Amino acid sequence: MKVEIGHGSGGKLTKELIDRVFLKYFDFPELKSLQDATVLPVEGEKIGITTDSYVIRPLFFPGGNIGKLSICGTINDLTVSGNVPLYVSVGFIIEEGTDFEILEKIAESMAETAVKSNVKIVAGDTKVVERGKCDGVYINTTGVGKNVRNLSPLNAREGDVVIVTGFIGDHGIAISLAREEFDVETGVLSDCAPLNSLLVPLFEIPTLRWMRDPTRGGLATVLIEFSESSGLGVKLYEDKIPVREEVRFVCDMLGYDPLYLANEGKAVIVVGREDAEKTLEILKSHELGKNAEIIGEVTGDGSVQLITSIGGVRRLELLEEDPLPRIC
Amino acid sequence: MKRERIKELVSLIHEISPKDRKIKIMNVCGSHEHTITYSGMRSLMPENIELIPGPGCPVCVCSESDVINAIRLSQRDDTILVTYGDMLRVPTKEGSIRSSGRNYKMVSAPHEVLKIAKENPEKNVVFFSIGFETTTAPTAALIEMGLPENVTILTSQKLTPEIMEVLVKDEEVGVDAFIAPGHVSAIVGANAWRIFPEEYGIPTVVAGFEPDNLLLAILRILYQLREGRAELENVYRGVVRPEGNVKAQELMYKYFEKADVNWRGIGLIPKSGLEFRKEYDNINAKKVFNLPEIKEEKVKGCICDKIVLGKAYPNECKLFGKVCTPSNPKGPCMVSMEGACNIWYRFGR
Numbered sequence: 001m002k003v004e005i006g007h008g009s010g011g012k013l014t015k016e017l018i019d020r021v022f023l024k025y026f027d028f029p030e031l032k033s034l035q036d037a038t039v040l041p042v043e044g045e046k047i048g049i050t051t052d053s054y055v056i057r058p059l060f061f062p063g064g065n066i067g068k069l070s071i072c073g074t075i076n077d078l079t080v081s082g083n084v085p086l087y088v089s090v091g092f093i094i095e096e097g098t099d100f101e102i103l104e105k106i107a108e109s110m111a112e113t114a115v116k117s118n119v120k121i122v123a124g125d126t127k128v129v130e131r132g133k134c135d136g137v138y139i140n141t142t143g144v145g146k147n148v149r150n151l152s153p154l155n156a157r158e159g160d161v162v163i164v165t166g167f168i169g170d171h172g173i174a175i176s177l178a179r180e181e182f183d184v185e186t187g188v189l190s191d192c193a194p195l196n197s198l199l200v201p202l203f204e205i206p207t208l209r210w211m212r213d214p215t216r217g218g219l220a221t222v223l224i225e226f227s228e229s230s231g232l233g234v235k236l237y238e239d240k241i242p243v244r245e246e247v248r249f250v251c252d253m254l255g256y257d258p259l260y261l262a263n264e265g266k267a268v269i270v271v272g273r274e275d276a277e278k279t280l281e282i283l284k285s286h287e288l289g290k291n292a293e294i295i296g297e298v299t300g301d302g303s304v305q306l307i308t309s310i311g312g313v314r315r316l317e318l319l320e321e322d323p324l325p326r327i328c
Numbered sequence: 329m330k331r332e333r334i335k336e337l338v339s340l341i342h343e344i345s346p347k348d349r350k351i352k353i354m355n356v357c358g359s360h361e362h363t364i365t366y367s368g369m370r371s372l373m374p375e376n377i378e379l380i381p382g383p384g385c386p387v388c389v390c391s392e393s394d395v396i397n398a399i400r401l402s403q404r405d406d407t408i409l410v411t412y413g414d415m416l417r418v419p420t421k422e423g424s425i426r427s428s429g430r431n432y433k434m435v436s437a438p439h440e441v442l443k444i445a446k447e448n449p450e451k452n453v454v455f456f457s458i459g460f461e462t463t464t465a466p467t468a469a470l471i472e473m474g475l476p477e478n479v480t481i482l483t484s485q486k487l488t489p490e491i492m493e494v495l496v497k498d499e500e501v502g503v504d505a506f507i508a509p510g511h512v513s514a515i516v517g518a519n520a521w522r523i524f525p526e527e528y529g530i531p532t533v534v535a536g537f538e539p540d541n542l543l544l545a546i547l548r549i550l551y552q553l554r555e556g557r558a559e560l561e562n563v564y565r566g567v568v569r570p571e572g573n574v575k576a577q578e579l580m581y582k583y584f585e586k587a588d589v590n591w592r593g594i595g596l597i598p599k600s601g602l603e604f605r606k607e608y609d610n611i612n613a614k615k616v617f618n619l620p621e622i623k624e625e626k627v628k629g630c631i632c633d634k635i636v637l638g639k640a641y642p643n644e645c646k647l648f649g650k651v652c653t654p655s656n657p658k659g660p661c662m663v664s665m666e667g668a669c670n671i672w673y674r675f676g677r
């Protein structure tokens with residue numbers, strides 16, 4: 001079957017689309033009411049909420065698809081802000097002519113990711129737009145979680161350590177190679193993954209200051225933002241930053257910088273030095289954190305400096321645009 | 329091991345660098361500049377040694393006329409323009425390929441054009457082939473393999489030794505030494521640089537792209553300067569032979585011939601580029617689409633020509649950092665990550 005404009009009408013066809021594709025997979029009792037909003041019990045104090053829209057080409061890429069990404073992204077945003085993710089809403093903007101089969105695949109992996117990470121999909125919406133008005137499917141997800149920790153760059157102090165939970169740049173390379181015509185085969189998969197089971201245990205760490213998932217703009221960008229909002233600086237050691245051999249190879253070839261490539265299953269963490277080892281231990285005991293490393297420290301000087309593998313110093317700056325491959 | 333070696337090279341550089349004067353070492357290759365900035369090499373140099381980027385980037389110096397023609401081609405419904413990533417942002421008075429173009433795709437190597445041509449048999453696929461000898465040779469190889477019928481080539485190919493000669497003939501340029509590009513040299517041969525030490529007295533060292541190899545080249549230059557010698561040296565021997573890759577050269581000159589071409593911001597330089605030979609009008613996009621030569625209008629205030637030739641620093645330009653920034657480049661040097669103004673903007677000095 002193919003999506004027709006009528007599938008977005010709100011009428012019978014819409015119901016059919018929702019029943020046949022989404023409800024088939026999103027088997028959460030809270031969602032079944034199909035009301036405009038769902039009432040959720042909030043036990044006690046604070047909740048965290050986040051929303052994000054996902055627009056990605058291609059819809060399916062090595063290591064994931066837009067659906068999985070939309071659930072992971074929201075889970076990760078909640079988690080790194082100190083929340084235990086609980087509920088997610090999903091909104092779809094679908095291009096007329098999209099195959100039901102494609103939507104099913106997307107819905108299936110969304111449900112699988114949600115169930116695996118103990119979050120429930122509890123509200124949803126679909127709209128259909130005319131052919132050519134969007135690129136297949138866009139997804140918006142909103143997430144709600146129970147707030148446990150107050151994490152902020154302002155908590156950080158000089159001397160804290162910076163940890164990354166694993167190899168950086170995988171997602172950026174996987175997408176770039178899937179999108180362009182570059183004749184490069186690497187087998188690099190997107191790292192797209194929900195991080196709550198990895199990171200929630202860190203909420204126990206007393207000196208946990210701040211976390212971020214370095215998505216668009218990569219590790220460099222989130223650390224520069226950290227530095228700008230905290231007024232502190234960061235010193236990073238290039239040799240310590242985990243980058244896969246294959247990713248490094250493609251970066252050399254195309255002139256990308258792994259520090260600026262997107263990740264969808266990694267976190268950068270700032271903790272007090274006294275808890276660094278403990279943090280690393282918790283991370284390394286989890287499959288998604290086994291390659292975690294201490295990559296640098298918080299400094300007082302207000303800028304992000306990379307100590308390069310030859311011992312030189314390179315100041316990291318915000319990129320004004322997405323990186324483009326270089327010719328030379 | 330490598331670390332140790334780098335430490336040793338850096339300390340030797342400090343030891344023998346003359347204390348009484350400034351030394352300007354120019355690299356003429358985007359990839360060298362890439363290594364230098366990315367490895368933070370400038371921070372390891374003694375105060376008085378300046379590593380300056382020259383006309384090392386074919387993107388910056390690609391003539392505006394060629395870029396505008398590429399933009400216009402990509403606006404045609406029946407055509408797909410194919411080129412390298414960093415060409416997409418080059419500004420012209422008609423915008424950039426990315427902002428004003430419509431049908432375009434990027435590739436990382438010439439042969440990827442074949443796939444695009446195959447998937448779009450009903451379209452004209454025009455490969456905008458820009459670059460130095462390193463990209464010309466694979467383009468020639470692509471033609472040699474036999475181009476699909478729907479593929480033509482818009483060339484804007486430049487030659488490196490030729491521009492360097494323009495550079496040294498200019499009295500104002502105070503360059504003390506050259507680091508010659510390894511990739512280009514692998515094709516043209518180390519001997520192509522011989523005239524610089526021999527006729528102009530400028531020490532020249534051919535180097536590869538690993539930081540330690542570049543540091544070694546700098547050290548060799550300093551030895552030469554200290555001893556008052558000017559010679560051609562090659563520290564990239566594994567890859568660069570004195571005569572270069574003769575086969576690749578033959579292939580290049582089978583399809584192309586030397587021509588007077590426009591360097592953006594610099595002007596027309598005799599015999600400094602390559603154009604298709606007459607016999608190949610049928611694959612020459614300039615002929616097939618009857619493309620006009622569009623007069624270049626220099627952005628008022630842009631001093632890229634002086635910067636590319638090592639005569640001025642980016643912060644001497646009135647537009648620098650105010651009107652002209654990486655996200656809104658006014659002149660070519662601000663475009664690519666290896667453009668002198670772009671580097672200056674991001675890394676300061």
Ligand code: SF4
Pocket residue numbers: 328357358359383384385386387388389414663664665666667668
């Ligand atoms: S863009 Fe750069 S690498 Fe490319 S040419 Fe210009 S200066 Fe060189």
Ligand code: SF4
Pocket residue numbers: 627629630631632635642645646647648649652657658659660661662669
């Ligand atoms: S700052 Fe911009 S306008 Fe000035 S010389 Fe550089 S590129 Fe040209």
